[in-house]
Amino acid sequence: MSHSTILDYLDNPSPRTLGRSPLEWLDRMLKPTVVRVAGRDRSRTRAMATLLHGNEPSGLFALHRWLLEQHTPEVNMLFLIGGVFPAKIPPTFSRRQLPGGRDLNRCFKEPFEGEEGRIAEAMLAELHNAQPECLLDVHNTSGTGPAFAVTITNDAAHQALASLYTERLIMTDLRLGALMEYSEQEVPTVTIECGGAQDEHAHQLAYEGLVRYTSGADVLSLEKAEWDVVVLRNPIRVELAPEATIEYRLEPSGRADITLPPDIEHRNFGTVAPGEPLGWVGEKGLGVLTAIGHNRTENVEKVLRVKNGQIYPAQAIKTFMITTNPLIAKSDCLFYAVKASGEPIF
Template sequence: MRRFKFVRDPDPEEVGENIEQFLHWLDGPGCLLLTGEDSSRTRALVTLLHGNEPSGLFALYRWLRSGRRPAVNVVCIVASVAAALEPPLFEHRMLPRARDLNRCFRPPFDDAQGELAEEILELLRLHHPETVVDIHNTSGSGPSFGVCCHMDRQHDALVSLFTQRLIVSDLGLGALMELSEQQRPTVTVEVGGRLDEEAHELAFEGMCRYFESEDVLRPAQTDWGLELLRDPIRLELRENVTLTYAEAPCDNYDITLLPDIEHHNFGGVGDDTLLGWAGSEATRLFRAQDAGGHCAVSRLVRIEDGNIYPAQPLKLFMITTNALIAHADCLFYAVRDDGSTICH
């Protein structure tokens, strides 16, 4: 592996006295191999695919400093160290002009991000982990949730180590969790906002359960049941559409969204909930496609007298108030308010 720094069972004093020293110690993508009490099995943890999503890294650093030993071997992959270190610390999702690393886990692997994704896949093949957990932060402040492509008890069990919400979706974006196989369950866990102390704590507590449990593929006896959301639809911006966030319409932008729109994360919104303002037809501004490949914009939003409303009662999540992320990725995901698929 050309890019990776490999360290087996690092000494707690070796990894630095704070998180920034830990990043400089890694000095690029890192693969940390932790020896478990049972060395016949291996699990994998992936974190920092995005340089501005630090909760998983904070949790891993805290674990390493504690000197604890996992129940089984764990291979820990820390990816976008350079982006995280780019000043200011933890502000950059990826380096300028680089692709989103969590859209690169499918061919072609023909640029730097693609090659890094390919090396991560090779590491996973090499170590044959029984499970893979990929820890992220949400782009805005909001509740935690897990995402997987396969609906079964094993994926349920993995997600329930961290959170009480599970989204089942196979959008085909090139994300790491899309490579999940029945013999290697893979989940993404979004632990909450990147600036939220609660998200950092949830990442650590979930990581401790993931590292220390003898069996992570059997549903645990938690005090919560999983809320299940199926096949969400992404609302995206069309190219060259301008966006801002403000308390009133901004004439110089095609779309103005309310700055507190992220407060609707995982909450139900009625068809009379004001989301923002726009100066054109919805289909000229937005893109959305359902599982059948049909345009779904009219089922997500409507524009009436310049006001943007949900087209029907919906449950929204992964809402962002970062215009750069909205342009590069999407504005939000949506299902019907009862958690079901938005059908054609």
């Protein structure tokens, strides 16, 4: 199957093509879209993917604004807009993936099955053809909270890319089939989590980072970074069992396996001491949770403990990617955690 049947292409689009707003532009898109913009230096290309999840619009908002302003980038730019179909389902930007569909950012590995697999395969073919010097994948966090970057490789080039947006970099050896794993093609690749999807600050950060990414002569050298990057290594991923129930309440109703307070997102990137309660468990206790390390071992008791029905950290931990969206908590994960020092929990 030709990739042109799966993807649409826009080359150096004029403002007239883009519509007056990101919503108008999305409305005009009929399928996942590739945007190519010629740079001053035609010998090099940088790539950026965004909207892989249809409910994470900051990257699309930033790209629309940047394209309307008719910037000439330092090098050729290749933009990949993935989750057009879920993003268009009313209300716009409310669905991560199609109903009954797969998470597109779990499909960048063989076998490329189903519609999402075909889109991922076509996007990888575009990257292969363009041979970019680096790749960013711009997302929103599933809850509110500060911006951070994620990579599978921690070196100066990846830290430099992260520093275009944030000083927090998470390094993980966990492989999920995410586009970020394109790093394994020897192309520095970083996921950028800009902050909450409803957060104006996240949209602004996505835009400012895009301007830095497209206008810098060299974005892979750390000495030009404005700040020190704090690296958190190999977080543990705490997941909810498929059949488990979760509620967000100030106190447990007794009906859910896990209850978390509605303001739990304030814990993102904060340190939680062993004496600070995180929430409550039901009759099944911690049995409804799994804690998966990068080596796929489960060690939930090294992360959490229960006392009198309340959940506490088993040791001082730093948590992030906490969400108050029960659908994401169940389909993706509850949160990630490292030791308070930023080191992995073993």
